[in-house]
Amino acid sequence: MEIWQCATCGVERSGQPGAQEVCPICADERQYVPLDGQRWTTLAAQAANGAVIDFFEVEPGLFGLTSSGAGIGQQAMLLITPAGNVLWDPISMISDAVVEQVKAHGEVVAIAASHPHMFGVQVEWARAFGARVLVNQDDAQWLQRPDGSIDFWSGSREVVPGVTLHQVGGHFKGSAVLHWPAGNAGRGILLAGDSIFVNQDRTAAFMRSYPNKIPLSAAVVDRIATTVQEFAFDRLYNNFGSVLPHDAPAVVRRSADRHIAWVRGDFDHLT
Ligand SMILES: [Zn+2]
Secondary structure (H helix, E strand, O other): OOOEEEOOOOOOOOOOOOOOOHHHHHOOOOOOOOOOOOOOHHHHHHHOOOOOOOEEEEEEEEEEEEEOOOOOOEEEEEEEOOOOEEEEEOOOOOOHHHHHHHHOOOOOEEEEEOOOHOOOHHHHHHHOOOEEEEEEEEHHHHHOOOOEEEEEOEEEEEEOOEEEEEOOOOOOOOOOOEOOOOOOOOOOEEEEEOOOOEOOOOOOOOOOOOOOOOOOOOOHHHHHHHHHHHOOOEEEEOOOOHHHOOOHHHHHHHHHHHOOOOOOOOOOOOO
């Protein structure tokens, strides 16, 4: 079966798109349709065009997956746990070879994305492993490939014992983080997608749209930063593999306070 997907965001869809159809995820104000218009592709076309998947260890128990093909270019994460493995922010490409590489580390039992830009080809990955896909109820409207493998969740959801999804909202209403307290030698890891983005200078950002630079309010940024303080973690990764290696909760708090001060006007005298 041919799996169609948007060439810009890489998200899979059911069936072939119509000639005038535009990807709803890219038409939204948080993404963009390229200047030369909507383009669609397929997994087979990506493979024919030489799309490469890289699978590599990030740190003990945590692997990364990236693809040179269609999509936003996220780094998926594979968490290895005794109760089964979890695939986070799945990439927009898949191959038999990489499925075998992933399987060598144990079965993937659950797949989840931080938000709809990161859906990738999540159903295709789920079918390769017989895994469940967890989609936040508040973002169900963005699904373009409904499937029996999908379970909806909201609030918090334990994915496998010791790994929990938490809905923090902000970027999307259903935006989530994945908390893994056993990771990082027991000091804890938060996989934050871009619910909390890691900047070049290792501070954090909180945005409704990253490509279109639409900020979130002070109240929402405070809510997100306050919520994650409840979780035990020292290290935070975003959806491109960028990391706050140590003291991540304090960095998130300081970064949130900076964002709040700027949008409140504390620094208007500097502008
Ligand atoms: Zn798209």
